[in-house]
Amino acid sequence: MKAIVYNRYGPPDVLRKEEIDTPVPKDDEVLVRIRAASVNPYDWHLVRGLPYLVRMSGIRKPKNTSVGVDLAGIIESVGHDVTQFQIGDEVFGLGAGSCAEFACSSIMQLAHKPSDISFDAAAAVPVAAITALQGLQSDGELQPGVKVLINGAAGGVGTFAVQIAKSFGAEVTGVCSTKNLDLVRSLGADRVIDYTTEDFTREGIRYDLILDTVGNHSVWAFRRALTPKGTLRLVGGGGGKLFGPLGLMLKALIVSPLVSQHFTLVGAKVTTERLLVLSALIESKQVTPVIDRTYKLEETAEALRYLETGHARGKVVIVV
Ligand SMILES: NC(=O)c1ccc[n+]([C@@H]2O[C@H](COP(=O)([O-])OP(=O)(O)OC[C@H]3O[C@@H](n4cnc5c(N)ncnc54)[C@H](OP(=O)(O)O)[C@@H]3O)[C@@H](O)[C@H]2O)c1
Known part of the structure; x- marks a missing residue:
């Protein structure tokens, strides 16, 4: 072959x-x-x-x-x-x-x-949508009205994450560059932030859940954008040649037990069960x-x- x-x-x-x-x-x-x-x-x-x-x-x-x-x-x-x-x-x-x-x-x-x-x-x-699903729903926290921010909303993981979060009734903010604002809006995001002109960690709005696929903010910056009991899920992105995103991930894991917020990592695990959840979302047209x-x-x-x-x-x- x-x-x-x-x-x-x-x-x-x-x-x-x-x-x-x-x-x-x-x-x-x-x-x-x-x-x-x-x-x-x-x-x-x-x-x-x-x-x-x-x-x-x-x-x-x-x-x-x-x-x-x-x-x-x-x-x-x-x-x-x-x-x-x-x-x-x-x-x-x-x-x-x-x-x-x-x-x-x-x-x-x-x-x-x-x-x-x-x-x-x-x-x-498979990998992108399951990463998004795990990142949003590992602990069942995605409920109607929950405020979710997706950093990297226009990418492979992000485009699924925006749609999945909306399908659970969350209030979704997507962060992307200027050229992708319309795309992210069209996927259902209630609000979009252009990272070339605004920094979501400095606008004073706090989110219950942040799904980060970019790795371009410090743990302290993420804390500013989270509610006191909010959750940060790190997917990847960023980092140097040796350890990639592991530096930020390790910092997040060390800091998490010391603060009121919860920082965790996402490691995509593709299973038949999760593929079927996505299949149902696709067949009901909630995710494309x-x-x-x-x-x-x-x-x-x-x-x-x-x-x-x-x-x-x-x-x-x-x-x-
Ligand atoms: N942990 C896991 O199991 C797992 C699974 C899958 C992926 N990952 C990792 O997650 C990351 C994302 O994966 P992906 O498949 O979504 O990648 P991708 O398809 O390459 O997406 C990249 C996206 O990031 C956006 N972006 C770039 N700089 C940005 C910034 N400063 N702020 C906000 N958005 C920015 C880009 O949007 P613009 O063009 O608008 O800038 C682009 O749409 C990668 O590092 C990947 O290795 C991890």
């Missing part, structure tokens, strides 16, 4: 489209014929080997040479123990090396594709994946180059 691979760390130019063996599903896996994959910042971090922390599984060169995890496609074959899925089913979820013609996926990280969206749209969902650009499989390097500018509007999708 054709797949995008890389054998050394570096900029997206290190990616090659090569002929490799088609993977064979384990007993609890299915083989998916990929129709679309989506890329996440995680993918370009792995390709560059930056921050260095991501090199834990291969210090000098990558051990895992495939690219992509988000996928949507059609089941080609099923493992011995699989009963929930059949050959020909249309699915979406997680599978290592999804920038390829085929990838294997565990049945614990897969669900049937929402009926009325395209494969491109379904592939945009926002696709910025689509690229062909052989253009995956270009897709990653675009994504690493840090200014994608919604998701970047690879059509296979």
Whole structure:
């Protein structure tokens, strides 16, 4: 099969489209014929080997040479123990090396594709939307009227977060740049803040929940923008070459027990259960994946180059 691979760390130019063996599903896996994959910042971090922390599984060169995890496609074959899925089913979820013609996926990280969206749209969902869902709802705090601020509202995670928060009846403020104000408003945000002219941590308004995907404020600045019992959830972004966003995250974890507010981290865990929650939101039209650009499989390097500018509007999708 054709797949995008890389054998050394570096900029997206290190990616090659090569002929490799088609993977064979384990007993609890299915083989998916990929129709679309989506890329996440995680993918370009792995390709560059930056921050260095991501090199834990291969210090000098990558051990895992495939690219992509988000996928949507059609089941080609099923493992011995699989009963929930059949050959020909249309699915979406997680599978290592999804920038390829085929990838294997565990049945614990897969669900049937929402009926009325395209494969491109379904592939945009798994990591970004589940990160948003976990970031907003881990402790069930998203109730009607709760004041939520999403920093990075125009990105892959942010565009889902705005819609998910609205679907729970929250009062949503989205932070993005000037060119994306209309987009974020159109997703349902009650209020938008242009970060090029305003700093939400200095405007005197306090939020019950802040979901941060950018990592460009200090813990103390976030505190100013939170209600006394408010929650900050850090998703990622920012940081240096060595530890990436971990510096800010560690500070937040150290400070949290010392203050009245609650600071936590989000580590996306894609599960069938969460995919089904998102499926229901998509089928009821409360959430619609926002696709910025689509690229062909052989253009995956270009897709990653675009994504690493840090200014994608919604998701970047690879059509296979
Ligand atoms: N913890 C996890 O499990 C997990 C899961 C997924 C993602 N992540 C991390 O979360 C971060 C975001 O992911 P993503 O997929 O949403 O990335 P993305 O699609 O690349 O989104 C980047 C967005 O950030 C916005 N942005 C840039 N600078 C900003 C600023 N100063 N203030 C507000 N918004 C700003 C951009 O909007 P403008 O163009 O308007 O500037 C753009 O829309 C990444 O660091 C990623 O690695 C973590």
